Amino acid sequence: MKYTKNKQFIGGMFDEISPTYDKLNHLLSGYQDNRWRKSAVKYLASLSSNYENILDLASGSGDLGMEFLKLNPKRIYSGDLSLEMLKIDKEKLPSEINRVVKCEAEHLPFRSAYFDLCGIGFGVRNFERLSACTDEIARVLKPGGKFVTIEMFKPLKANIANKSFRLYFEKVLPKIGNTLSKSDYAYSYLFESVDNFLNIQQYTEILQNSGFKILKTKNNFLGIVNSIFAEKL
Numbered sequence: 001m002k003y004t005k006n007k008q009f010i011g012g013m014f015d016e017i018s019p020t021y022d023k024l025n026h027l028l029s030g031y032q033d034n035r036w037r038k039s040a041v042k043y044l045a046s047l048s049s050n051y052e053n054i055l056d057l058a059s060g061s062g063d064l065g066m067e068f069l070k071l072n073p074k075r076i077y078s079g080d081l082s083l084e085m086l087k088i089d090k091e092k093l094p095s096e097i098n099r100v101v102k103c104e105a106e107h108l109p110f111r112s113a114y115f116d117l118c119g120i121g122f123g124v125r126n127f128e129r130l131s132a133c134t135d136e137i138a139r140v141l142k143p144g145g146k147f148v149t150i151e152m153f154k155p156l157k158a159n160i161a162n163k164s165f166r167l168y169f170e171k172v173l174p175k176i177g178n179t180l181s182k183s184d185y186a187y188s189y190l191f192e193s194v195d196n197f198l199n200i201q202q203y204t205e206i207l208q209n210s211g212f213k214i215l216k217t218k219n220n221f222l223g224i225v226n227s228i229f230a231e232k233l
């Protein structure tokens, strides 16, 4: 199968794997994924105590949104392409705070300068026109609003540790993931989506071009999983 970031394809793939997504995420990350989300939210809490309106974009099943609850928001909007992922998000988060919105990152159905915080966990590498999406995120954030990205990037330097991980990620993880999710391709696609993505330097340049100042970058795992904290100027 040829690698693509076509939105219909991506939405359909996440619909398909939604029933097993959470369990496999935890298992295949060695139960680290929630630690990375928690640590990002802890740092955000140190930056501000005023996160009234939060956008969890590419929210999937809502695990980042669950952490955002700790910031005491008035509203969390969970936005995603995949209706099946949003259904899981809706069951997890409290209905008085959460609003689920089927949407696409390039065209957000929100007014300008509405959000205090936007977060994307493991979503940006799927975006077809990344800089159009980061421009759109800058549009919906207030000046001074924060943007956190947690993502898997191409390592800046290859070393034995990340080369060994690459081997696991390319050869072992797709076999386990595809079998347990009963998908023919979703976890092979996962490897390809990272292999075809940017390194963290290239990503932060895109953010700067969209009008963000980089506040901090945090290497969570082998220079591959990073959190990037930015502020809208």
Ligand SMILES: C[S@@+](CC[C@H](N)C(=O)[O-])C[C@H]1O[C@@H](n2cnc3c(N)ncnc32)[C@H](O)[C@@H]1O
Binding pocket: 007, 010, 011, 014, 025, 057, 058, 059, 060, 061, 062, 063, 064, 079, 080, 081, 082, 085, 103, 104, 105, 106, 120, 121, 122, 123, 126, 127, 128
């Ligand atoms: C790997 S999941 C991450 C879910 C969640 N944020 C987490 O931390 O586990 C990626 C999600 O991004 C969504 N997605 C991919 N491309 C998108 C786009 N262009 N606009 C909105 N959502 C998108 C997918 O439907 C999927 O639910």
